[in-house]
Amino acid sequence: MTTVTPVPVFTLYGESLNWPTPDLLHCESIHSRSSLYEWHIRIHQHADIVQLLYLHKGSAEIEIEGVKTHVSQACIQVVPALCVHSFKFSPGTQGFSLSFSSPLVALFEQRFGQPLEVLARPGCLPVNASRHRINALFSTLQSEYEGDGLAREIMLHSLISALLVWLNRQCCAGDGGVQRPQRNKAVMRQFSKLLERHYREQLPVTEYARRLGLSVTHLNTLCHEFHGASALA
Known part of the structure; x- marks a missing residue:
């Protein structure tokens, strides 16, 4: 009889805390967490969190719902809630992981006036010519997230809005009318x-x-x- 191993469900990988921050988001570098696990984030899922993984430099084997893809170009991987996934990075890989709780996703959907479909399905979006702009967005996001500057929340939401607009445009441009x-x-x-x-x-x-x-x-x-x-x- 074959035993089926349940897929672990985390808020943030490897942590037992419900949500380790008073904010509705979490931002960290790939290095800060992956280096603790020999650059291998094993199969898991998140119940009510959407994640954006930004790969800036290095390479990774990304597994989404059983499908493995090797990426070495700068890209953003969208990981919707309840999506089973894993990442195996080359040592020294640079980039960021941005996690949104469900209430924050709902807030931005209200501001956009429509569902953010780009966050509802897994996808790997190359940043191509926007690489420097996207890297600056994520770098500034992490800096603001870790700081306590004046109007911090306004700044964070402005940066996230810019990122979501970019993602939404890439999603629409790549549909070719099919969606x-x-x-x-x-x-x-x-x-x-x-x-x-x-x-x-x-x-x-x-x-x-x-x-x-x-x-x-x-x-x-x-x-x-x-x-x-x-x-x-």
């Missing part, structure tokens, strides 16, 4: 939620479009496509 129907459905689901939440306030269509990050024309087009009526109707 557009799914994105449109997600927008319509968000529109329905907004209607249910605010129907007593009788908000104008322009306000709904603004919150969804769309033009009124685009919102009307989607409403006709999915519901056969205008947004106002």
Whole structure:
């Protein structure tokens, strides 16, 4: 009889603490944790945390849901909640790991006015020509995270917003139109939620479009496509 070994569930790899920080995020270098485990972060998952692993220099064998990929170029690996994964880094690898708790993801989705699909599915995004900009973003994030400067939370959220905008743009650019129907459905689901939440306030269509990050024309087009009526109707 074969014994199935359960996949460990951590908040942060190797720690038993529920959440080791008063913030809704955690930022650390790859070196600070991986060097403690001989550069091998073994198979595990996170129940309600999304992680972004930024590989700046070095190489890694990344295993996501049983699929192994060797990467040696600068890239960002998205690890959604409950995604089984492991990392085996070459010694001396440079980069950062950024962890978001679920409430923080929800906060940024509210600000974006739509679900952040780029955080909902695993993906490895090369940074290519944006390498210096992305490295500066992560470096500044870690510096702000570890410091206690004036308006620290505002600065952290600004940096995260810039990073999420970049990720979202890469995700949309790489879809090649294949994922557009799914994105449109997600927008319509968000529109329905907004209607249910605010129907007593009788908000104008322009306000709904603004919150969804769309033009009124685009919102009307989607409403006709999915519901056969205008947004106002």
